[in-house]
Each structure stands twice: as structure tokens, then as C-alpha cells.
Amino acid sequence: MRVAKFLLYELVLRGALFAALGTAALSALYLASIGAPPESYAETGRSFLLMLSGSPDFSAEHPGFSAGRIIASGAAVTLPLALASIIMLALVAFMGAALSTTADHLASEYGARAQSRLLIPLKLAACALAAIPLFVSFWALGKDYGNQAPFPLIAAATVLTGGLGWDATRFLVSDMRRQAESTNAMVFSTLGMPLGRLLPLPGTLSGYLLASSVPRFLPYLAGKVPAIIGGVTIAEIVFSFPGLGSALMDALLERNADLLVASVFMLLCLNAIVAFIVKTVLFLVYPRWYEKAV
Amino acid sequence: MKKLSSALVPACVLALASPLLLAWLPSGGEGGFLGSSLASLPPAYVASLVASFRQLAITLVATAAFAASIAVVLGYLCIFSPAVGRIVSSVLEAIESVPAILIALFCYAPVSGYLARHAEASSATVSLIVFILAATATTLPEAVRGLTIPLGELYYRKYSLSFRSYGFRKSRILRILMKTRTMRGAVSRSVAGILLKTLVLDTSFGFIIQLGFGSYGTPAHLSPGALIAANRDALFPGGDPVLFWLPAMAIAAISLGLVLALGERKESAE
Numbered sequence: 001m002r003v004a005k006f007l008l009y010e011l012v013l014r015g016a017l018f019a020a021l022g023t024a025a026l027s028a029l030y031l032a033s034i035g036a037p038p039e040s041y042a043e044t045g046r047s048f049l050l051m052l053s054g055s056p057d058f059s060a061e062h063p064g065f066s067a068g069r070i071i072a073s074g075a076a077v078t079l080p081l082a083l084a085s086i087i088m089l090a091l092v093a094f095m096g097a098a099l100s101t102t103a104d105h106l107a108s109e110y111g112a113r114a115q116s117r118l119l120i121p122l123k124l125a126a127c128a129l130a131a132i133p134l135f136v137s138f139w140a141l142g143k144d145y146g147n148q149a150p151f152p153l154i155a156a157a158t159v160l161t162g163g164l165g166w167d168a169t170r171f172l173v174s175d176m177r178r179q180a181e182s183t184n185a186m187v188f189s190t191l192g193m194p195l196g197r198l199l200p201l202p203g204t205l206s207g208y209l210l211a212s213s214v215p216r217f218l219p220y221l222a223g224k225v226p227a228i229i230g231g232v233t234i235a236e237i238v239f240s241f242p243g244l245g246s247a248l249m250d251a252l253l254e255r256n257a258d259l260l261v262a263s264v265f266m267l268l269c270l271n272a273i274v275a276f277i278v279k280t281v282l283f284l285v286y287p288r289w290y291e292k293a294v
Numbered sequence: 295m296k297k298l299s300s301a302l303v304p305a306c307v308l309a310l311a312s313p314l315l316l317a318w319l320p321s322g323g324e325g326g327f328l329g330s331s332l333a334s335l336p337p338a339y340v341a342s343l344v345a346s347f348r349q350l351a352i353t354l355v356a357t358a359a360f361a362a363s364i365a366v367v368l369g370y371l372c373i374f375s376p377a378v379g380r381i382v383s384s385v386l387e388a389i390e391s392v393p394a395i396l397i398a399l400f401c402y403a404p405v406s407g408y409l410a411r412h413a414e415a416s417s418a419t420v421s422l423i424v425f426i427l428a429a430t431a432t433t434l435p436e437a438v439r440g441l442t443i444p445l446g447e448l449y450y451r452k453y454s455l456s457f458r459s460y461g462f463r464k465s466r467i468l469r470i471l472m473k474t475r476t477m478r479g480a481v482s483r484s485v486a487g488i489l490l491k492t493l494v495l496d497t498s499f500g501f502i503i504q505l506g507f508g509s510y511g512t513p514a515h516l517s518p519g520a521l522i523a524a525n526r527d528a529l530f531p532g533g534d535p536v537l538f539w540l541p542a543m544a545i546a547a548i549s550l551g552l553v554l555a556l557g558e559r560k561e562s563a564e
Contacts, residue, residue: 026400131550135501136542143529230393249506
């Protein structure tokens with residue numbers, strides 16, 4: 001019953017229904033702003049239904065793309081880039097939080113401030129990277145790689161520049177610091193377990209703190225999915241990848257309502273899919289926290 | 295040490311945000327202070343640089359004022375009437391689930407045709423209004439949340455009972471709470487967040503529009519992002535990389551200033 005409720009809420013309501021309504025709202029906004037005649041709204045709605053049904057009649061007036069091709073471009077470019085970015089974001093936050101909390105522990109328990117001092121330039125570098133706009137880092141990357149830039153490198157640029165990684169690390173560090181003050185964490189730290197300075201692995205102090213913070217970090221991560229999809233869209237446009245971002249720009253440039261509806265719907269669907277994956281992890285691992293977050 | 299840091303941070307923030315102020319110097323144009331400092335660069339480029347940072351400053355100030363006022367009103371309403379609060383929260387949550395760049399593109403790109411057909415002065419105003427509306431829509435969810443959570447905490451947990459025992463009305467209690475140090479901090483944090491998000495949106499949007507639409511795009515909305523995009527080939531052999539990196543570094547400096555302000559305020563809030 002709980003699983004059915006979860007699927008109904010996350011997959012149907014917040015996934016499919018939200019993507020459909022969001023597409024309808026954005027398309028209506030677009031048609032209104034270009035002063036389209038009333039019959040265009042009905043025509044665009046019909047076209048949207050044809051796309052959903054996978055009909056070959058979809059966008060017959062604009063040959064050169066089909067519903068299948070748009071879905072394939074989303075699946076081949078946008079989705080992997082978004083998933084790679086979110087995994088990278090989690091890894092960066094985990095490493096930053098492990099480094100920071102273990103440095104705090106060493107400084108407060110043993111008076112050893114070497115790690116804290118080492119972290120100062122690292123923090124400054126993270127701040128400076130966060131301030132670099134995404135499109136600048138993408139274009140600088142594109143200068144060397146052209147449109148052959150590897151996905152992991154683009155994902156790293158998406159996370160490290162533009163502030164996503166900085167914000168996620170700050171969120172996790174402040175939560176793990178609060179956990180470190182709890183009695184349980186203090187008792188755990190007396191057991192002589194490894195600190196886990198670089199990665200918060202299970203059985204380490206940072207891993208123990210992370211386990212308490214993850215239920216709050218996962219909803220945070222789910223909330224960052226639209227920002228990641230936005231970053232990926234910019235990357236696709238800058239690197240001229242045949243993904244949804246480029247399709248969207250082409251649609252706006254050519255005033256092709258069919259292509260526009262299809263690419264927006266796919267972007268919102270991918271947004272929902274990535275958020276659904278993160279929330280599924282939360283639901284499976286911490287069901288009570290999921291219910292609290294909802 | 296703490297006092298030193300609290301004195302240094304505002305100075306650093308001011309220094310980093312200086313490109314926005316320098317653009318407004320009376321001698322900022324061609325042949326002036328900036329013109330002579332950047333004498334090695336083409337005069338037309340220097341003029342565009344100054345104009346784009348002036349436009350950015352106007353956009354940031356106007357968006358921050360507009361979005362922060364709406365955020366304060368909505369935050370106040372959410373606590374004043376929980377039913378309204380639930381509706382506002384659902385609407386904002388839905389807006390937040392759509393990537394910000396998508397909202398900006400949808401609000402703005404179709405209007406570019408209209409802008410191109412009208413006089414420069416009127417289209418510049420329309421352009422600014424459309425962008426401010428789009429930026430406000432994308433920054434509101436976080437700003438309202440940033441105000442409602444501390445205000446709700448103050449109202450429901452800390453002071454409400456004691457105020458009510460004095461016979462104060464709900465509206466008066468909220469007015470008093472809005473003047474507390476906690477709420478003043480929350481408002482300034484929200485403003486810093488709005489500024490940072492608007493800066494990112496404005497420059498990314500300008501870059502993408504210039505990249506995708508070129509001269510057909512947004513003639514009335516100058517943005518340092520668009521200037522960077524217009525000079526993007528300067529990074530390749532034969533180009534002058536300064537044309538690309540100068541506005542890019544200025545944007546990075548302003549962002550860094552806002553990141554520092556936000557980080558400092560978050561730390562003092564914790």
C-alpha cells in the first residue's frame with residue numbers, strides 16, 4: 001500500500017501529470033506571447049497528444065524530426081549528463097563534508113590543526129570556482145575539446161563551477177557538524193574507528209555522521225535537480241550536442257511549436273525522472289524520512 | 295579574529311562588486327576613466343562593456359527590490375493565513391520544479407520579435423520588465439522559504455503566546471517579529487540569494503540568447519553574458535582573449551562577492 005501510494009504520488013502526480021501540465025502552461029505562455037491565433041492552441045494540443053501516442057502523424061508539417069528522435073536525443077545526451085552530474089554532486093559534497101568534519105574533530109579533540117589549515121586554500125578555491133559562471137567554464141572547456149568534450153568532464157564543470165557543488169557541500173557540512181555534537185556521535189568517536197578523512201565510508205567517523213545526515217541531504221539533492229537540468233541544457237547549447245537544449249533553441253528560433261512542445265515535455269519528463277530516482281532512494285532507505293519530507 | 299573577519303568581509307564584498315559601481319563613474323565611457331584604463335581595447339568594446347554592466351546593475355537592483363517586496367508580502371501572508379500559505383507553497387514548489395533557464399527563455403525569447411520592432415527606449419523598458427518578472431518567478435520560492443521558516447519559528451514557537459497574553463493581534467505580532475534581528479538577517483540573506491540567482495540567470499540567459507539567436511535576439515537587453523558570447527571566438531588563435539575574460543572575470547568577482555556575503559550571513563545565522 002505504501003509503495004502504491006509512493007508510486008501514485010511521485011510517478012503519476014509529480015512526474016507525468018506535472019510534466020504534462022508544465023508543458024501545457026509553458027506552451028500556452030509561448031503561444032500567447034507570439035500572439036498566436038486561437039486555433040493554434042487547439043492545433044498544438046492535438047500535436048502534443050499525437051506525440052504522446054507516438055503517432056507518425058506528429059509534426060507532419062515539419063519533417064526532419066519525430067517524437068522518437070526527440071526522446072532518443074533526451075535519453076542519449078540529456079539524461080546521462082544529468083545523472084552523471086547528480087552523482088558527481090553527491091560525491092563532491094561527501095568528500096568536502098568528510099574533509100571538513102574530520103578536520104573539526106581533529107582540531108577540537110586533539111588540537112591538531114594541520115588539516116584545518118590545509119582546508120583554507122581548498123575552501124577559497126571552491127568559493128572561486130563557485131563564482132565562475134557555468135557558460136564560461138563550458139566555453140573554456142569547449143575551446144580545447146570542441147563538441148567532443150567527455151561527459152564526465154562536463155558533469156564536473158556543471159558541479160564545480162556555478163555554485164552547485166559549493167552549496168551542496170555547505171549544506172552537508174553544516175548538517176554533519178550538528179550531528180557531530182550529538183551524544184551518539186561523541187560516543188562513536190571514542191571507539192577508535194578510522195576517521196574517514198577523504199570519503200565517509202561505513203565504519204568511519206565521517207561515515208557515521210553522514211548516515212545521520214543523508215535523510216536530509218537526499219531531499220536537498222532532489223530539490224537541485226531542476227538546477228542540474230538547467231545546467232545540462234546550457235551545456236548542450238554551448239557544445240552543440242544534439243540534445244534537448246539544442247532542440248529547444250532551434251524550436252524557439254524557427255517558431256516551431258511542435259518541436260517546442262516535444263522538447264519541453266521531454267525536458268520536464270527527464271527532470272521528473274531524475275528527481276524520482278533520488279526520491280526512490282530516500283523512500284527505500286529511509287521511508288519515514290520520505291514521509292516526513294512529503 | 296571574528297571581529298576582523300566581520301569587518302573584512304563587507305570590504306571584500308564591496309571591492310568584488312566594484313565592476314557594477316565603476317560602470318557608473320561619470321567618466322566611465324569612452325575616453326574617461328575606464329576608457330583610458332582599457333585604452334588597448336577597441337573603443338566600441340569598452341562602450342559595450344560599460345553599458346552592459348550598467349544594465350546589469352539596474353537589473354539586479356530592480357529585481358532585488360521587486361522580488362524581495364513580494365517575498366516579504368508572501369512570507370507575511372503565509373503566516374497570517376495558513377490556508378493561503380499552503381496554496382502559495384504549492385504554486386512556488388511547482389515553479390521551482392521547472393529549470394530557471396527554461397522559464398527565462400519562455401518569458402523572453404518570444405518577446406524578442408516584438409522588441410526588435412519597437413523604438414529603443416520603449417523596448418528597453420519592456421525588455422527589463424519581462425526579465426525582472428522571469429527572474430522574480432525563479433527567485434521567489436527560495437526567498438519566500440527563507441523568510442517563512444524563521445518567521446514561522448518565531449511566531450509559533452517563541453513569542454506568540456507571550457504576545458497574545460498581552461492581547462496583541464496577529465498582524466501586530468507579525469509586524470513586531472518582522473523588526474527583530476533574526477528577521478532582518480533573514481531578509482538580507484534572501485536579498486543576497488535573489489541577487490546571486492538573478493546575476494546567474496541574467497548572464498547565462500544573455501549568453502544563450504546571443505549564442506542561439508545572434509543579432510536577431512535581444513537588441514534591447516544588454517548583458518555581460520551576451521558580450522562574452524559575442525566575443526567567444528576571442529579564445530581561439532588570432533583572437534584577443536582579454537575580450538572574453540575581462541567581462542567573465544568581472545562577473546566572477548561580483549558572484550564571489552555575493553557568495554562571500556551569503557556564506558558569511560549563513561554562518562552568523564547558524
